[in-house]
Amino acid sequence: MASRQRIRAKISKTDSARYMSHLDFMRTFERALRRSSLPITYTEGYNPHPKFSLATALPVGYSSVTEIGDFFLDRYVDPYEFARIMNEQLPPGVSILATSCISLNSPALASLPQSSVYDAFLGAAARDEDLQNRVEGFLARESVQYVRRPKEMSGGELGEDEEENAGAMGERGAPNLDSQKTPPEAGGKEPGSRQNGVKGVKKDASAKNKKTIDLKKAVLSLKVTAPGAITMWVIGCRPEEVLESLDLEHSVRRLATITKTHFYVKPRDKWLDPMEFDTLPGFAGRAKWGM
Amino acid sequence: MNMAKSEALSLEVRDKLLSGVAKPARYVDDEFNVVKKDHDRTAFKFVLAFPDTYEVGMSHIGSHILYSVLNSRSDALAERVYAPWDDMASAMRRAGVPLFALESRVPIRSFDVVGFTLQYELSYTNVLYMLDLAGITLKSVERREDEPLIIGGGPCAFNPEPLADFFDAFVLGDGEEVIGEIAELVKTSKGRREDLLSELASVPGIYVPRFYRVEYLEDGTIADVSPIRPGVPPVVEKRVVKNLDEAPFPVSPVVPNTEVVHDRASLELFRGCTRGCRFCSAGFIYRPVRERSLERLEDLAMKLSANTGYDEISLGSLSSSDYSRIQDLVDRLSERLAPQRVSLSLPSLRVDAFSVDLARQIETVRKSSITFAPEAGSQRLRDVINKGVTEEDLMNAVEAAARAGLDALKFYFMIGLPTEQDEDLDAIGDLVSKVLSRYKAERGKKPRITVSASVFVPKAHTPFQWEPQVKRQEIERRQLRLAKVLGKAGGRSVKFNWHDSRQSFIEAVLARGDRRVGQVIDKAYRRGSIFDAWNDRFRYEEWLKAHEEVGIDPEFYANRTRRDDERFPWDHLSAGVSKDYLARERERARKGLLTPDCRWNHCTGCGACERGYNQIPLRD
Numbered sequence: 001m002a003s004r005q006r007i008r009a010k011i012s013k014t015d016s017a018r019y020m021s022h023l024d025f026m027r028t029f030e031r032a033l034r035r036s037s038l039p040i041t042y043t044e045g046y047n048p049h050p051k052f053s054l055a056t057a058l059p060v061g062y063s064s065v066t067e068i069g070d071f072f073l074d075r076y077v078d079p080y081e082f083a084r085i086m087n088e089q090l091p092p093g094v095s096i097l098a099t100s101c102i103s104l105n106s107p108a109l110a111s112l113p114q115s116s117v118y119d120a121f122l123g124a125a126a127r128d129e130d131l132q133n134r135v136e137g138f139l140a141r142e143s144v145q146y147v148r149r150p151k152e153m154s155g156g157e158l159g160e161d162e163e164e165n166a167g168a169m170g171e172r173g174a175p176n177l178d179s180q181k182t183p184p185e186a187g188g189k190e191p192g193s194r195q196n197g198v199k200g201v202k203k204d205a206s207a208k209n210k211k212t213i214d215l216k217k218a219v220l221s222l223k224v225t226a227p228g229a230i231t232m233w234v235i236g237c238r239p240e241e242v243l244e245s246l247d248l249e250h251s252v253r254r255l256a257t258i259t260k261t262h263f264y265v266k267p268r269d270k271w272l273d274p275m276e277f278d279t280l281p282g283f284a285g286r287a288k289w290g291m
Numbered sequence: 292m293n294m295a296k297s298e299a300l301s302l303e304v305r306d307k308l309l310s311g312v313a314k315p316a317r318y319v320d321d322e323f324n325v326v327k328k329d330h331d332r333t334a335f336k337f338v339l340a341f342p343d344t345y346e347v348g349m350s351h352i353g354s355h356i357l358y359s360v361l362n363s364r365s366d367a368l369a370e371r372v373y374a375p376w377d378d379m380a381s382a383m384r385r386a387g388v389p390l391f392a393l394e395s396r397v398p399i400r401s402f403d404v405v406g407f408t409l410q411y412e413l414s415y416t417n418v419l420y421m422l423d424l425a426g427i428t429l430k431s432v433e434r435r436e437d438e439p440l441i442i443g444g445g446p447c448a449f450n451p452e453p454l455a456d457f458f459d460a461f462v463l464g465d466g467e468e469v470i471g472e473i474a475e476l477v478k479t480s481k482g483r484r485e486d487l488l489s490e491l492a493s494v495p496g497i498y499v500p501r502f503y504r505v506e507y508l509e510d511g512t513i514a515d516v517s518p519i520r521p522g523v524p525p526v527v528e529k530r531v532v533k534n535l536d537e538a539p540f541p542v543s544p545v546v547p548n549t550e551v552v553h554d555r556a557s558l559e560l561f562r563g564c565t566r567g568c569r570f571c572s573a574g575f576i577y578r579p580v581r582e583r584s585l586e587r588l589e590d591l592a593m594k595l596s597a598n599t600g601y602d603e604i605s606l607g608s609l610s611s612s613d614y615s616r617i618q619d620l621v622d623r624l625s626e627r628l629a630p631q632r633v634s635l636s637l638p639s640l641r642v643d644a645f646s647v648d649l650a651r652q653i654e655t656v657r658k659s660s661i662t663f664a665p666e667a668g669s670q671r672l673r674d675v676i677n678k679g680v681t682e683e684d685l686m687n688a689v690e691a692a693a694r695a696g697l698d699a700l701k702f703y704f705m706i707g708l709p710t711e712q713d714e715d716l717d718a719i720g721d722l723v724s725k726v727l728s729r730y731k732a733e734r735g736k737k738p739r740i741t742v743s744a745s746v747f748v749p750k751a752h753t754p755f756q757w758e759p760q761v762k763r764q765e766i767e768r769r770q771l772r773l774a775k776v777l778g779k780a781g782g783r784s785v786k787f788n789w790h791d792s793r794q795s796f797i798e799a800v801l802a803r804g805d806r807r808v809g810q811v812i813d814k815a816y817r818r819g820s821i822f823d824a825w826n827d828r829f830r831y832e833e834w835l836k837a838h839e840e841v842g843i844d845p846e847f848y849a850n851r852t853r854r855d856d857e858r859f860p861w862d863h864l865s866a867g868v869s870k871d872y873l874a875r876e877r878e879r880a881r882k883g884l885l886t887p888d889c890r891w892n893h894c895t896g897c898g899a900c901e902r903g904y905n906q907i908p909l910r911d
Contacts, residue, residue, distance in 0.1 A: 016319035017548070019309060024316060024549045031323070031546060031600030034631055048632040049602065060315065089600070091548060092321040254310055 003041040003051065003072035003104060007082050010098040010275055011067040013058060014259075017093025022057035025094075029054075029069065032089040038082065039074040055109035055263065055274065056116070059238065064260035065097065066116075068109060068274050102278040109265055109274055115220060117262035118239040120230045125252040128227050134246040135224055144215040144245050146237075213237060215245050233262075300388060300396040308386060312378045316549035317345035320371075320393040323546040324598065326358070327394050328368035335367040335474045336402040338392045338439075342409075342417035343824065345373040349545070350553035352607065353445065353466065354408055359541035360467050367474050370394040370402075371545075374417045374822070380424060390425035399425045403477050404440045407458075409447035412801035413794065413824035415454060418443075419816040422457070429813070431459050432501060436484055440477065448498075449529075449576050450751035450861040453801050453808035455500035459484075460491050462498075463864060464529030465562070467538060469496045492523045496530030498864060499523070505806055505860070511847060513805060513858045528865045535562055535581040542594035546601070555603035555636065556595045560588060560620070563899075564609035565889050568666070569677045569880050570708065572750035573609055575873075576866040578899035580890060585616050585623070592624050596633050603634050611637045612646040613890070621653050642680045647691035660699035660739075661692050667708060668719030674883045675710050677876075682722070689726050693733035700726065700738050706769050706789070707747040707761035709880065716769055720776035727781060742777055743788040744770065746795035750802050751861045752868065754876035757853045760799040762846075766792040793831040797823070799849035800838075805860035808848065810841040867899040 013025065020028065033040045033050040042048040055068040071082070079099035086096050122131070138144060218237035225231040232242055243253045264271035267283065277283050309315040320327075330336060339357055341348030348354060354371070361369035370392035375383065383390070389398040399405055405427070407418055419429055422441070428434045431441065443451055444462040451461045462469055472494050480487040492499040502523045506514040518525055532538045540559065547554070561582040564574045583591075592604055606620070614620065624635055635653040640646045642663045650661060665680050667673045673680055692700060704719055723740060730738045746766055749758045761769070770789045777785050800808065814837035815823075822828035838845050853859070855874070862870065872895075879886055889895050 016321040019315040019319050020548050021316065027550070027554075028323075028548065030602070034600035034602065034633070035323075035597065037597075042632050061310070089323075091323040091325075091546075255307060257306075 003074065005073040005076050006102050006104050006106070007071045007073065007077070007079050008100050008102045008275060008278075009069045009071060009083065009086075009096045010065075011069055012063075012065045012095050012097055013067055013093065014063045014065070015093040017091065018058075018061055018063045021060050022054075025058070025067075026054065028091060028094060032086060032091075033071075035089045036085050038077060038085055041072040041074050053108065053110070055265075056114065058260065062118075062258045062260060066260055066263045068263060070102070070109070072104075098275060100275050100279070106278045107267065113235070113266040115233060115235040115264045115266075115271060116260050117231065117233045117264075119225070119259045119261055120232070120239050120243060121257045121259075122228045122230070122243075122248070122252055123255070124228060125255065126228050126248065128224070131228070131230065131246075132224050134248070135222055135230065138215075138219075138242075138246055139222060141216060143217075144219075145212055146215045146241055146245055147210070147212050148241070149210065215242060218242075231261075298397070298401075300391050300398075302396075304386065304388065305396060308379065308382045308388065312382060313376065314549065317373070318375065318379060318393070319548075322548045323600075324543045325394060325545050326362040326368075328362070330368070330395060330397060333366065333368045335361075335364075335404075335478045337361055337367065337369045337404045337406060337470075337474070338372050338399045338402045339369055340372050340399070340405050340407045340418075340421060341374070342407055342414040342421060343374055343822070344376065345547075346549075346551045348373045348408075349547050349551040351408060351410065352557045352559060355541045355544040355557075356539070357406070357466050357470055358545070359543070360470055360539050361474070363539070364471070364474065366478060370397075372399050372405075372421070374421055375424070377821075380420075383424065390421055400427050400439060402439050404442055404473065406442045406444060409443050409445040409451070409454070411824055412447060412453075412798045413829070415801060415812050416816040416820045416823055418454065418457065419813065420821045423816075430456055432456075434459070434484070440484075440487070442473070446572060446576060447802075449572075449864055449866055450803065451498070451500070451864075452505075452806045452860040453804040453812060455806045456809040456813075458500065459488055460497050460499045462530070463496050463527055463866070465532040465538075466530075468530040468532050469494065473497070489520065489522065495524075495528055498527040500806075503863065512854070513860055513862075515858065516860070516863045526863050526865050529576070529867055531579075531867070532562070532581065535559075536584050536587050540583075540591055542591055543598040544595075546599050553605065554601075555605050556599050556601040557605045557607045558588060558592055558595060559583070560606055560608045560611055560614045560617075562608070564613070565897075566610060566613070566679065567677050567876070567886050567888065567895070569675070569754040569876055570666070570705065570747060570750070572753055575752050575868050575897075577609065578867060578897060582615060585620055588620055589623055589627070593627060596628060596631060602632065603636055604628070605636045605638050607638055609639060610641055611639050612641045612643075612649060615890075617649065621649060625653055642688050643684045644687040644691040647688050647695065651691075651695040651697075659697055660701055661697050662701040662703065663688060664703035665722070666703065666705050667711075667715060668704065668717070668722050669715045671883060672708060672711060672715045672718075674885055675880050676708055677880065677886055679885060679888070682725070685722070686725065686729050689729050690733050693730045693738070696734075698738060699741065700730070701741045701743065702726075704742060704744045705747045706744045706773065707766050709747075709755055709758045711761070711769075713769075713772060716773045717776055719773060720780035723777060723785060724780045727784065737784045740781055740785045741788065742773075742785060743790075744773060745790040746792050748795055748799045748802055751859065752866045752873070754873045754880055756803065756859065756873065757855065757857070757877060759852045760796065760849045762850050763792045763796055766795075791826060791829065794823070794826070794829050796845065796849055797829075797831070797834050800845045803860070804848050807841075807843060811837050811843055811845075814840050867897075867901075869898040872897045 029052060030050050041051040043051050051072040053070050058064050058067060079101055083096040083099045215237055218234050219242060220233040222232045232239060239258050243256060265274050267277055309318060339354050341351060341354060358369045361367045372390060372392050389400060391398050422429055427438055440459045442460045442462060443454060443458045444466045448461040448463055476490050488499050491497045492502050502518055502520055503516050504519045505516050508514045561580055563577040563580040565578060565580050566574060568574050595604060637650055640650060642665055665685055666678050667676060727737055749755045749760055774787055777787050815834050818833040818837055820830050820833050876886060886895055
């Protein structure tokens with residue numbers, strides 16, 4: 001069925017929910033939508049799923065009070081009711097904070113330039129005066145070159161192995177039945193190579209992704225807003241990368257709690273709140289059913 | 292009840308631990324449907340421990356059942372704990388944080404009972420790993436009064452002897468049947484640990500190993516296992532849920548926040564299986580067959596779907612297409628679940644055209660592959676193991692799969708079954724060639740074929756409990772032979788996976804080990820063996836050294852043909868099927884005689900129904 005309503009929701013992902021990956025977060029909404037019995041539109045095809053999209057992928061470990069999701073419905077639901085019903089179905093740490101109706105053909109947020117405001121709380125580990133100096137030092141520089149490394153292998157490596165194994169495990173209960181072991185003579189694979197195939201590919205790919213960015217251009221604003229706390233407005237970079245370029249020690253950075261507090265898009269020449277811009281004069285799309 | 296001070300881990304410390312570990316979501320709760328209760332106001336505190344990762348443990352339906360049964364009591368609470376991955380374990384050790392339960396973050400040593408589910412032998416070192424991380428004394432007899440009771444259940448509890456030193460008690464059979472009695476006893480117990488265990492030992496289905504003395508013959512086999520105090524039964528009988536329709540089933544299971552192995556809702560259609568495959572432990576220990584009614588299943592499925600939001604419900608059982616009204620069930624559920632776009636799946640398929648058609652009906656086109664388990668290549672060997680599958684069944688199934696447009700076929704076989712000869716391996720090659728040509732004739736192109744060969748592990752309480760496991764070198768020769776045979780039969784359209792014979796060898800030792808094997812597990816753990824069921828974590832050399840260190844020959848347990856009259860380490864533990872019956876079945880195996888399924892034929896006299904709980908509705 002064609003969608004007849006699009007609800008944009010501002011969503012928080014806090015407390016233990018911040019340990020969910022983006023995929024986990026997507027699945028959480030899919031399941032909450034199924035449980036809710038709301039008239040969500042289902043995608044066509046053999047594997048139908050509820051039709052919704054999230055504007056950004058929040059890294060694991062970050063909190064946010066400003067994730068944005070667009071939900072497509074088969075018939076009209078009061079946006080407040082939508083939030084109320086969904087909040088009954090979402091797990092602790094995930095809530096819909098606000099909703100608004102937007103035009104069905106309003107551009108997808110992922111297709112617009114995006115920027116975000118983050119709070120990074122370093123706590124007592126960072127001395128205030130020192131923090132202030134580092135921030136001023138950063139702002140005084142012409143450019144701040146940052147070499148973006150491939151995804152760190154520490155910790156993640158174990159996780160990847162595990163995923164492969166978990167996949168092989170599913171079929172018959174016992175974890176090790178479907179081991180992809182090939183006899184040396186028959187398959188020509190080296191013993192033990194089964195675990196390395198995927199990883200090898202990833203390494204090559206990530207080596208290519210290595211690139212340098214200018215953080216000075218990526219940071220729209222940066223300031224110390226409370227003892228041990230930094231607030232930054234950034235485009236296309238992660239707050240961790242900014243913290244790293246402030247030369248804060250790894251042990252200090254690792255324990256920083258990071259919260260995304262604002263999210264903006266730039267449909268034309270200004271940064272605007274995605275919850276609002278569709279209703280601003282000149283922005284509203286035409287109502288067009290059957291999308 | 293355990294009055295030990297139960298200090299919950301602070302969120303601040305937890306978050307510090309989680310800041311550097313892979314997949315942190317598996318160490319936090321706050322999933323949908325989680326149950327949290329006040330420790331100070333609850334008399335009986337139980338933690339369900341699964342000796343593997345969250346992703347594996349959350350896929351186990353038995354744990355969800357017990358979680359819901361216990362939490363539905365006002366005087367009890369159940370929480371969960373899984374084996375943390377190494378990165379988390381070392382972060383915990385560095386920070387001095389003992390293993391804690393997910394829900395309350397209270398250390399598991401502060402609970403009244405830690406209940407481990409024992410699903411596979413290669414998880415045994417993880418039990419020690421978790422006890423160690425929890426700061427719980429490993430040896431049962433050395434545990435202090437204020438430590439929790441350590442109880443084990445699940446299929447491996449039917450030969451728990453290798454773990455006897457580490458557990459206070461084991462539960463035989465259906466856990467939901469006995470867990471309430473454990474709660475009552477523990478709750479009201481005021482006496483010493485020893486007295487409580489003594490009370491538990493008198494509950495049917497509960498085995499307290501310390502109250503039994505094991506005597507050995509000179510050749511190292513068992514002379515006798517006998518109770519050493521009054522009131523302790525010489526044979527412990529398993530517990531059985533007599534009416535599954537009335538048994539509780541969790542319709543609001545915890546929905547994980549992160550991806551797990553079986554990421555779907557599970558509905559248990561029936562328990563037990565009487566097909567009688569002679570290698571299959573589950574086929575004997577879960578007897579008799581008990582079905583849920585169609586009406587009850589329909590109701591449960593609708594509730595499951597509404598309460599979880601999963602896009603798939605798995606119709607689980609040991610052989611789901613044997614459910615007496617499977618077609619009606621599938622028709623009704625497909626219709627009713629269509630509006631939410633919820634699909635159904637059948638995890639265990641019989642090898643025949645009916646099952647393939649059924650699978651096609653429910654699985655839309657999400658899957659392009661289908662799996663069959665003929666287990667053996669030749670009709671002779673399939674008859675030996677009582678796998679009532681003929682070549683015609685298989686070919687009809689393949690044709691149905693081709694008609695349905697499935698591109699990939701997977702086949703499970705076992706290597707090293709009793710009486711297996713090279714001809715039986717070669718027959719797998721013939722079978723695969725026939726499958727290829729039959730499929731091609733139907734569909735005009737070749738399918739992708741995957742052949743997975745596991746290694747036969749003789750299990751306790753089966754007709755093959757007397758049989759040796761074929762030695763490793765010979766297994767490897769057969770694996771290579773099969774690889775060549777398959778190469779010839781299918782060339783590039785056949786992919787061959789085989790099982791690590793070293794893992795199967797250690798599994799064989801643990802599966803039929805006695806109490807002395809406990810020291811080996813202990814040593815293997817101390818040498819760093821954990822997550823043995825994970826191919827890349829298994830450390831064979833360490834296991835061999837562990838055996839050497841304690842002077843135990845693993846071949847004695849794995850590769851020896853046991854005497855006909857041998858007393859087994861598990862003979863005092865009854866799964867309801869008599870040893871005489873198993874011996875008769877072994878005899879029939881040798882003669883290649885089939886024993887038909889008693890659901891559609893006469894009773895075969897296994898003994899499982901003798902207690903008056905034959906609940907099998909027969910087919911028209």
